[in-house]
Amino acid sequence: MQERLQGYSYYKWLIFGVVGTGTFMSTLTASIVNVALPPITTALHSNIATAQWVVTAYLLVITSLLPLMGRLGDVLGRSKLFGYGFAGFTAASLLCGTASSIGMLTAFRVLQAIGASVLMANAMAIVTSFFPPNERGKVLGMIGTIVALGSLCGPGLGGLLVEAFDWHAIFFVNIPVGVLGYAGARLILPVDRERRQETIDYLGAALFAAGMASLLLALNNGTEWGWLSLMTLGCILFSLVLFVLFIRYEKRVAQPMLELSIFKNRDFSTGNLAGLLSFMAMFSSSLLVPYFLHDIMAFSPGKIGLIMSAFPLVMAVVAPLSGMLSDKVGPVALTTSGLGVLAAGLVITANLQAGSGLWLILASQALMGLGNGLFQSPNNNSVMSAVEPRQLGVAGGINALARNFGMVCGTALAVAILEHQRMVSLSGLSQPTPAQQAAAFMDGYQAALFVGAGLAVAGMLISCKRAGKTVSGQ
Template structure:
């Protein structure tokens, strides 16, 4: 079967479609549940601080395991690990749809996240091998744009599915797609003739996974435990020590899990930092917007999905145009302008109140979609063009890691800020009635989105600092 496919002139694009499908599904499930969170909370009788783990656990597992499965794929075969990832992801989706308690669902999301990390860590590497030369950076840039599009299309698709059926359908839909994608991958993805030699950096993998997990748990639960509490400070200090040890150790071994020398290149470091901040900014809105639309505007899940749709729709238009323009004008101009527009969109949404309409929300989502579409593709190309061709796959994996850390951190910070501010306002209120609760919600929502806008603003400054450093071709 593969021998026949290899003779087709578009065979490599079939490989691209299979890998993009896996990446799209893995990233889509990081945000598709957001619209359903209010209903899941009611269904299981839990609060926002508990139900946020349906999102956080998934992203945390991916962030912790991405480098590990990327290295395993290099050593034992990317095709093998990629297909295994689809099988585990699909099984995790099935278990999510069968969940009877909130923690059953969270554990199932952990399994689903493990499969997703296999998909996301190996897809860029497969693309890198398939597309040669300068074309590689452009195709990986397209892959990065698909990732961002998937992250923001999730709430829209989730709202429609929940409105038409129920929240379990956001996991049911993965089952036929997962089986089909596995079969396509089995017949289309090429067998590797030889794998990477060397030893696996087990110590580095453990240090990174434990340190990253601890840090993200502190960000997620700090407001509940108390930022000055012994458990928060203890886990935070231990996590920073573990990550510091990881950085020290990686710089002293022959075959590290992550090549930290890439961060000495300013365009690579600045591009990843601004990319991380862009996802932190987006997910501050991505996490809380469904709760605002549900609790304040009393919209149905279908209406929520439609209100959020302008983001992925306008991003899908802006992204390819921005990618095309990035070959003719400075990528820095596009990336910085995109982050500036994203920041303005968040400031606009931070001004919503109980009397806003669905159209006000749609305008804000559209502004953010244009900004993010302008930013993602030129930024991906800028990052990948700043490293040698031999390290493009590794660079893409690091960018995926930064992206997922941004998603987790943005969600954690948004929920922490929201809950802290809401509790503070309620504690200062003499009469607790419906208006008081509404006022506390809006005050907390506004502050969380303002913080998200600040993330985009910092990203804007970092992105602008690349001026004069960016190369438009992949370096040799």
């Protein structure tokens, strides 16, 4: 099948279609469950604290496994592994839909996350391998758009499925798409070259995964546990110890999971750091703006959804255009200006008030979408073009790791700032009035978004330091 297709000019776009399907599924499933948690909690006779692990476990496992899955793709073959990722993800989705207890559902979500981590880690590597350098920015921009759309469409689609059917539908909807994706991976993706004669550093992978899981656990639960609580500090300290052991071990092992020398590449390091800061900045607003629109503006859920859609819609238009432009002019100007526009959008969003006009609210969301669209595609192009072909899987895994970790850190930071500022504003008030509570929320909301804008500015300063070069042969 592959031999017959490879002679056609559209063959690379068939490859893109398979990769895009896996990317959309894995990112959609990360957010689609949130809206279904209340009915899941009731149906499976659980409570909110326990049911939250259905979401948390998926996030922890994916983020912890991304570098390993990228490395496995480099060694074992990306096309083969991508097919396995589809199969595992689809089978786990079926199991999730048939779960009869919250414990079973959480365990099956872990299996689903393993499959999703394979898809996420190897998507950009496959695309980078099969598209020429002069088209890479465009297609990576389209992948970035798919990531954003998958993440932002999840709650809306989940709500429709739960309302029309029940909570099982949010998992069963993956099955036909997953079967189609698996067939595409087997029939369309090129057969991998002969396996590289290298060993897999499973001990290094275990140290990294455990350290990352412990750190994410602290970030996810820091507000609930208390940031200075024994549990939070213990998780952070444990993660730091594991990361130190991981680095020391990786320097000694002959074939490490992660070649630390890859971070000496300035374009690779600055691109990932800027990407991390961009997602931290973006997710400082994505969690809080819906609360502002609902609690302060008194908008309906439908209206809030329409307003929030301005961000992904503008990004969906801008990201491919920005990627194509980066193929011609390089990444530096686009990434730097994109983060500057994102920062401006966050400042405008932070200054919204109860009397702000709808046009200004929409404009602030559109401006953030514009900034993110300008930044993400050239940045991904810069990161993936900065490494050698044999390192593309690991590079894609680290790029996805920076994205996921930025989402978690941005959300945790925004919630922590919001809660701290609210406590400060309400201190001394034993029975605050609704107006005082609203004012306290606005104090925390503005502080969190101003910090998000500061993170975008920091990313902008880092981004302008990249050299904007590609590795020879790519």
